Structure formats: C-alpha cells, structure tokens
Amino acid sequence: MTILTKIIDHKKTELDSLRATEPNFIATAKRPSLYEQLRQTTTVQVIAEMKRASPSKGDIATHVEPVEQAKTYAAAGAACISVLTESKFFKGSFADLNAVARAVDIPLLCKDFIIDPVQIDYAKAAGASVILLIVAALTDEELASLYAYATSLGLDVLVEVHDVEELARALKINPKIVGVNNRNLKTFEVDLAQTAEVAQHLTNNDIVFISESGIWGPEDVEVVAKAGARAVLVGESLMRSDDVVADLQALQIPLTKVKVCGLKTSEHVEAAVQAGADFIGFVFAPSKRRISVEEAIELAKLIPANVKKVGVFVNEDVETIRAIAKTVPLDYIQYHGDETNDFIQQVGLPALKAFSVRDAEDVKKAAAFNVDYYLFDAPGTDFRGGSGHTFDWSLVEEANIPSSKVIVAGGLTVANVAEAVQFVHPAAVDVSSGVERDGIKDSTLIQAFIRNAKGAKQ
Numbered sequence: 001m002t003i004l005t006k007i008i009d010h011k012k013t014e015l016d017s018l019r020a021t022e023p024n025f026i027a028t029a030k031r032p033s034l035y036e037q038l039r040q041t042t043t044v045q046v047i048a049e050m051k052r053a054s055p056s057k058g059d060i061a062t063h064v065e066p067v068e069q070a071k072t073y074a075a076a077g078a079a080c081i082s083v084l085t086e087s088k089f090f091k092g093s094f095a096d097l098n099a100v101a102r103a104v105d106i107p108l109l110c111k112d113f114i115i116d117p118v119q120i121d122y123a124k125a126a127g128a129s130v131i132l133l134i135v136a137a138l139t140d141e142e143l144a145s146l147y148a149y150a151t152s153l154g155l156d157v158l159v160e161v162h163d164v165e166e167l168a169r170a171l172k173i174n175p176k177i178v179g180v181n182n183r184n185l186k187t188f189e190v191d192l193a194q195t196a197e198v199a200q201h202l203t204n205n206d207i208v209f210i211s212e213s214g215i216w217g218p219e220d221v222e223v224v225a226k227a228g229a230r231a232v233l234v235g236e237s238l239m240r241s242d243d244v245v246a247d248l249q250a251l252q253i254p255l256t257k258v259k260v261c262g263l264k265t266s267e268h269v270e271a272a273v274q275a276g277a278d279f280i281g282f283v284f285a286p287s288k289r290r291i292s293v294e295e296a297i298e299l300a301k302l303i304p305a306n307v308k309k310v311g312v313f314v315n316e317d318v319e320t321i322r323a324i325a326k327t328v329p330l331d332y333i334q335y336h337g338d339e340t341n342d343f344i345q346q347v348g349l350p351a352l353k354a355f356s357v358r359d360a361e362d363v364k365k366a367a368a369f370n371v372d373y374y375l376f377d378a379p380g381t382d383f384r385g386g387s388g389h390t391f392d393w394s395l396v397e398e399a400n401i402p403s404s405k406v407i408v409a410g411g412l413t414v415a416n417v418a419e420a421v422q423f424v425h426p427a428a429v430d431v432s433s434g435v436e437r438d439g440i441k442d443s444t445l446i447q448a449f450i451r452n453a454k455g456a457k458q
C-alpha cells in the first residue's frame with residue numbers, strides 16, 4: 001500500500017466525527033485573492049508552510065510555534081501561508097490553522113488530504129482562503145465536485161498534480177492555480193525536473209503555476225522559475241532554518257521585468273501598474289507618444305514607488321534632462337539618441353542606453369558605456385517610426401553584457417515576447433507599439449503582454 005493510500009484510508013475514518021460536530025472557530029476577516037496576487041508578481045512568490053512533521057522525514061520541527069512562525073513568514077514577504085492540518089502523519093490541526101488565521105491577514109492555505117466537502121467547511125470556518133485538492137487522491141468526479149464546492153464558497157483552490165497524466169485530468173476542471181508537486185506522494189521521491197516536465201504541457205497563460213516541495217535555496221527556485229513557475233511552496237527548509245527571514249527572502253528571485261513605454265493616459269498607466277509593470281516610460285522626445293512635463297507629473301502620481309519611472313530622451317541637453325528628472329520625478333533616464341558615455345556620466349543619473357541593432361558592430365558599442373541597463377532595440381522602432389520588427393536576438397550575446405543588465409526592445413508583442421525571453425534571458429523586455437491598437441495603447445494588450453513576459457520560461 002502506498003503512503004498516499006494509507007493517509008487517505010485514515011482520512012476516511014475521521015470524516016464521521018467531523019460531520020458529527022459543527023466547526024467551531026473564531027471567525028477572521030476576508031483575505032486577498034491568492035490568484036490575483038500571484039498574477040501580479042515581480043518576483044517568484046513563496047507559499048511558506050507550517051509543517052511539524054511528515055511521513056517521509058518524521059519529525060521536522062515539533063517545537064516551532066505556528067503563530068510565531070506564520071508572523072515571521074508574513075514579515076519576510078510570504079505571499080501565502082500554508083498550514084498542514086493533517087494530524088496523524090503531519091502533526092497538524094485545524095486549531096493551528098485557526099490560530100494562524102487570527103494572527104496574519106495574507107492568503108492562507110489549508111493543507112490537507114481533502115476527500116469530502118465537510119473538510120472544506122472546516123477549512124473555511126477555520127479561516128483558510130485557499131484549499132488544496134490533490135489529483136492523485138481523487139477520481140475525476142470527486143475532483144470536479146470538490147472544486148465546484150470550494151469555489152462556490154469563495155475559496156481559491158490549489159490543484160496539485162505530479163505528472164503530465166495528472167495535469168491532463170486537472171485541466172478538465174479549468175483550474176486557476178496549478179501546483180506541480182516535485183515529490184511523488186507514492187514513492188516520496190523528489191525531483192525538481194518534474195516541474196519543467198509538467199510545465200511543457202501548461203500552455204494556458206491564465207493559469208498560475210506553482211512548484212511545490214524540495215526547494216532548499218535560490219538555485220532551486222531558479223530551476224523551477226525557468227520552467228515558468230511563479231511561486232514555490234516551501235516547508236521543510238524554512239521549518240529547519242536558523243534564519244527564516246533571510247532564507248525566505250532569498251527565495252523571492254526576480255522574474256523578467258517589463259517596461260511599458262510611451263504611456264500618455266492615466267487609464268493606461270493604471271492598467272500597466274495593475275498588471276505588474278516594472279518600468280513605465282514617458283517619452284520626452286519628438287514622437288506621437290511625446291508627453292509634456294506637466295502631464296508626466298500628473299501620471300507619475302499614479303505610480304507606486306516599486307514601479308520605476310523612466311524618461312526617454314533623444315540628444316537632449318544636460319540641464320533639461322536634470323530638471324525634468326527632478327520635477328516629474330524620474331527614476332531612470334533612457335538615452336535614445338547619439339549620447340556618449342561621457343555625456344551620460346555628466347548627467348549623473350541612473351541610466352538606460354538604447355542601441356539600435358543592425359549587426360554585431362552595433363551591439364559591441366555597448367562596451368563603451370557604463371549604465372544600469374543596456375536596451376537593445378530594432379532599428380526604426382518606437383518614436384522613430386514604429387517598424388514593428390524585431391532584431392536578430394542572437395546578436396545580444398556578442399555585446400558581452402551580463403543578462404541582468406539587458407533589456408530587449410523592438411517589435412515585441414503578446415505573441416512573441418515569451419520567445420524573446422526564452423532566447424535572450426534578459427532582465428527586462430520593453431514594449432510600446434506592441435501593446436497598441438491603431439496607434440493607441442490598449443489596456444487588455446498591456447495586461448496580456450505582461451502576463452506572457454513574466455510567465456515565459458527564462
């Protein structure tokens with residue numbers, strides 16, 4: 001008998017007593033949606049788990065106090081806290097869940113082997129906003145009906161699969177959040193490659209995709225982020241950690257950033273911020289996307305500090321650049337003309353330098369500059385005309401610039417941005433005409449572009 005069967009058999013013996021008593025917990029306030037939170041992320045997010053013990057590892061950290069641990073997780077930036085409520089094999093309880101629910105207000109996952117609606121009632125009453133449904137533990141019919149029941153109560157559902165066959169079963173219920181458990185619940189074998197294997201078959205960008213189990217450090221996160229995971233579910237390594245805050249923060253590695261350029265209206269600025277843009281570009285050079293300093297000042301007020309404001313200039317003079325940067329205010333200057341490195345150093349502000357790429361000689365010009373980001377663009381794009389063409393991405397390599405400083409621009413669209421990310425592995429991608437319809441920015445396209453860029457396998 002596999003361990004999963006053993007756990008499920010034991011679960012069945014507990015259902016009667018759950019049904020016999022009404023759940024009796026202290027109610028807690030509504031939590032933000034995990035799904036929406038994960039869709040807007042700029043770093044890989046962490047679902048941090050309270051896990052005292054497990055059938056594969058035995059006791060992990062029986063002394064850890066759930067409320068203190070949960071508060072530490074939340075303070076370190078966890079997107080969600082997972083509390084194991086299974087008692088016999090994992091030494092958890094609904095009481096743990098409710099205690100944590102009362103202490104933190106972020107999304108909360110009830111981690112259990114759910115086979116019956118009564119468990120969902122308990123999870124909800126104890127304060128969970130997300131439940132786990134394990135495909136391996138359920139028939140198609142059970143999965144569909146438990147999913148429907150949980151969503152009818154307003155809960156998010158993490159649908160857990162281990163392999164491609166289970167994914168095919170999961171997709172039938174149109175899940176919004178899918179987790180790939182790197183641990184095989186039948187053999188306990190853990191293999192991070194499972195995430196990439198399953199990810200290849202996950203093509204719907206509306207699904208948020210999480211990698212679960214066996215994550216010990218940022219190198220592991222990198223492996224699964226490259227496969228497209230937006231979040232990781234981590235238990236044991238955080239439970240055993242001597243420095244939970246530092247270890248949890250180290251897991252939150254950055255995802256491909258997105259710069260949306262040439263925004264002129266509050267509607268589009270808000271759409272970009274909402275969708276998770278990392279940079280917003282204002283064009284101060286002659287262009288149909290040019291805005292006045294006064295307009296930029298107003299738009300800047302809508303942009304939170306974590307989203308960086310970039311001013312785009314072409315052969316402007318030092319004093320004008322400095323003055324505009326100060327009044328808007330701008331976080332970065334993008335030099336899109338024939339500025340020299342000396343000129344950029346003279347301005348002395350955080351900088352992006354754009355290079356129009358026709359051939360290897362063009363990218364090699366980057367070596368003469370010392371800037372924060374090197375933006376490689378197709379000739380004749382953006383305010384210089386909008387060719388809509390991409391350049392030969394294979395040339396970027398010849399620039400010999402660390403990928404953490406590379407931005408790819410030029411002809412990127414909802415349809416090709418994922419390919420650009422996979423090919424170049426840039427720090428960021430830049431888009432302007434690619435999110436316009438008939439020359440005007442389109443909020444739906446902005447959203448789709450950002451989702452595809454961040455969801456792309458690096």
Ligand SMILES: O=P(O)(O)OC[C@@H](O)[C@@H](O)c1c[nH]c2ccccc12
Binds near residue numbers: 237
């Ligand atoms: O402790 P780890 O290897 O970081 O794993 C955490 C979490 O993924 C794991 O506890 C888990 C994933 N799916 C489950 C289903 C039931 C019980 C436990 C789990």
